[in-house]
Amino acid sequence: MFDSGVVSTNLEARLVDIQASNPEDLEKNVAWNKLNEVEKCTECVHHLVERHCRERPFAPAICAWDGELSYGELDKQASYIAEQLSRVDVGPDKLVFIMSEKSKWTPVAILASLKAGGGFSLLDPSQPAHRLATLCDLATPQLILASRRHSVKASLLGPPVMIIQDMGLGALDETSENPNSPILSTVESHHHTLHVGFTSGSTGTPKGVLTDHAAFTSGHDVSGLSRESRVLQSTSYNFSACMWEHLVTLTRGACLCIPSEDQLENDVERAICELGVTWAMITPSVARVIEPQNAPSIETLFLVGEAIGRLEISKWAEKVALYSMYAQSECGSPIMTKRIFGPEDLSTLGHPGSAVGWIVDSMDHNRLMPLGAEGELVLQGPCLARSYVNNAEQTTTTFIADPAWARQVGMDTPNRFLKTGDVFSRSPIDGSFQFRGRKGGKVKIRGQRIELAEVEYHLRSQFPQVPHVVAEIVRPSDSDSQYGMLVAVIPSRASPSDGTPNICRLLPPDKKFLHHAQRALDQLSKGLPTYMIPNSFISVESLPRTASGKLHRRLLAETLSQLSRKEILAYMTLPKVYRAPSTITEATLQSVCARVLSIEPEEIGMDDNFLGLGGDSLSARQMVTFARAEGLSITVADCLQQANLTSLANCAQDSRSLHVKPVPIRKDPDPFNSLREDFLHDLPQTLTTDM
Structure with a gap:
């Protein structure tokens, strides 16, 4: 990737071109990045899983609320379904949508799709049907594999539907031969589609991120998983990390533990204990809900999707191996992880493990920034996604080729880079990366990345009488939380030029505005996921403008942040007479x-x-x-x-007697039984017939 001779020869002559502050900065950048170089892996994901199926067929692969599967059983089920998928033309670069509740059948469907040569995408059944239909129109899947519970809703989305449970084998005999594992005729390659995940788009339509096998399998193993690990499957199907959670578990030969949605929502601590979870990846918001003493089996905890606060560190750092994780939907594996021992470790996110990072000018990616300066993080390496689905313009904008400074720092060409949209700086001392914020209108709500512009796009359809509405993240003045509220700001004036520079006047809510806001909320709920629906609608006289006439977003946010939570929510309800508790x-x-x-x-x-x-x-x-x-x-x-x-x-x-249904776990009174079975499995059959 790098040629140090080119760097040293051209360093002085090309310094102006790349805009580095000095030759020492450039040399440090190149030296650090050379240490983080990642080779492309040419193995397919399902081949890695199949290796564990062959070597350890009796080892636990899935432990779910609705049943268990060993690696041998997982392979049989997935192979049997894959054969049926291949008959309906699922193959390389063909996509299968999977629509199911949390279930043992989800990883079966994933592996089956890959074995047939296709890629997969997980649909969250709780999302509005209109939203799910939009995803189908965008990515044009070959079919939808649906669970029985959600097959009716799936049938409304357009593509053909096959029910997962009806395609699987019946009761499997663990000790039998494996006659039902067909030899499929597909020819797979590491550059074929593995997964499509969806993220918010500024045009009002979600973006589909297409990842190939090499993007997942290339890079250093940052998970710390072993064959003995028991991994909690808790992330939402909306979250790209859910794909990694499933696949990293099975490619490492660990056991994927799947509680039901009811257990995750209402008693996750009990589910963790009953499943014997040792490894989990959750958001800091969820980490604050769980008490370590009520989940003593957890040994390793990764926090992802949100900024980590001191509360999470004080609660968990001394109880488990605690890590931060930085990831991007446009990458097949996490970018940076770091062990967290105390608050002082929050100063940086560490060093990349699956890519090479550079800091460029946020307004011009052809200008490389000096060490210590803030700029946009761009990533380079085989973990990058291939493209956005059917969106060549956005792909070209986000995945750039050979910026002006690439050759000057000794890179072989051609090279691809991902513009993350996140603002970072790089330490001149050790080369670690510090997160500084998000570029433009990208924000995170409850761990989900969204574009404020997409929320605004849908808001405009509900308020057509005004030319400009604004979605903003607001942290109430009386909130001690680091997380804000999503607020829609609706101006009363119709002209976009009526705003007065440096002035933002809020209007009190009236019955007409409250009625319109509630109607808009109802309509938005029919087409958007819950995390994209505003908590409140606030009326302003006009939107504040800068001296040049642009929206003064910073002043708007500062004005709204002076409101208390109660004042923000007052825009959604008429005043009520206070009624005290009576019981x-x-x-x-x-x-x-x-x-x-x-x-x-x-x-x-x-x-x-x-x-x-x-x-x-x-x-x-x-x-x-x-x-x-x-x-x-x-x-x-x-x-x-x-x-x-x-x-x-x-x-x-x-409901005092309400109890969450326990997770069924296979209890083996002989702790050495699985080892004995694996040993016997590897012996010639003639030696085992008399045992």
């Missing part, structure tokens, strides 16, 4: 709700509802956990669906 259960829920949402108990009346107070699915998990500690049993669905806290209290009273 012990209501008083307990009032106290728990105040703790979860960081507001005073006296501000919470019994006619308020959890969502109206600023709650969401993540804070509902906290609500369930803290209520359980007070002796009350409620569910996440209760918190999100009940009309007010009195109704929620009635649910709690009626």
